[in-house]
Amino acid sequence: MISEKAVKNFTACRFCLMCRHLCPVGLKTGNEGNTPRAKALLLSYVNTGTPFSAEMAQDMYECCLCYACASGCETGFEPPAYIREARTMAVVQNVVPAGVRKVLDALAATGNLFGMAPDEVSPALREAIRALPPKAKTLLYLGGTARYKEPEIALAVIRLLQKAGVPFTVLGDEPASGAELGDLIGFVDEVREAGRQCAQAVNGADAETIVVLDPNAARMFTQQYAEWGIGLKGNVVTATRFAADLLREKKLVPRSVRLSATFQDDPVLTRELDETEPPREILAALGVDLREMFLNRTRVKSGGTALLHEYAPRIAALTGEGRWADALRTGASALLTATPDTFYVMRGTRPDSMRIQDIFVLLEANT
DSSP, X not given: OOOHHHHHHHHTOOOOSTGGGTOHHHHHHOOGGGSHHHHHHHHHHHHTTOOOOHHHHHHHHSOOOOOHHHHTOSSOOOHHHHHHHHHHHHHHTTOOOHHHHHXXXXXXXXXXXXXXXXXXXXXXXXXXXXXXXXXXXXXXXXXXXXXXXXXXXXXXXXHHHHHTTOOEEOOTTOOOOSHHHHHHHOSOHHHHHHHHHHHHHHHTTTOSEEEESOHHHHHIIIIIHHHHTOOOSSEEEEHHHHHHHHHHTTSSOOOXXXXXXXXXXXXXXXXXXXXXXXXXXXXXXXTOEEOOOSSOGGGXXXXXXXXXXXXXXXXXXXXXXXXXXXXXXXXXXXXXXXXXXXXXXXXXXXXXXXXXXXXXXXXXXXX
């Protein structure tokens, strides 16, 4: 059941312990089972005949797939590759943790990990989307976290595109990209089918450019869909890159703000999409006094994910608290984020002495 690729990955581990010091989950829990090297060892046991247990499955899900372990490994060790396969194994052998099963049921019933119905989208966001044309040269893909949990971020991006004079649309019934499902059960046929359905809906807008607010969806669109032969008609660009381009072209001209802030990179943007500078270009255009945390850009330490928060809230909270401790050490008054997912999970553990703000909301308010 374990693929040759996964075996190659976990046997590449030389037990140097470097990833043990990079894993944001393991650093906070102190649980050896949360470290990438321990997960490799567990799967090596399974590969030689040890039954895959519910306890092993629990360890495989206590991970935010942030790729910190892979980015800091000199042997080509890529734990997310085998962790996703281990999660497939957990589903097949019916040892999925209860929290994960709850999220899977929510995805099956509603198409989003929060289990929210379309009529639960905020009235303001529903009205803003309804006012847009059904087709346009640019399609804005929001993603589930912005649509259901952080509508003010979605509204800020919509207003920014309108202020910049960009002709665009947003799908009224936006399907999931398959990113969350793939992280929960591995890249199996069910996830590929979700991708095909999403691509069909996106292509129906006849857009030349697809601006993606959710980096998990952008990863799926540009990497997994391409690998699976699922074609998208438009050119995919992240919302941060698109906004930075609008600023450079003077289509958006913001006022300077008086703000001392640090910035939390999104690991998917930096490590999987190779994007570190567009958010900083936006902050520079706003005149933000940026105080970087020690681990930033491709070395960023994750503060958790919305997905992890939904099925393992205690683990997500611990991870977020660890990153807030780093932010406090900068002496900044605020932490800024560039993706709905990061904002959603980080605001849940915000200390009283700092505030948190999304950069699209900040940019729209000052443009």
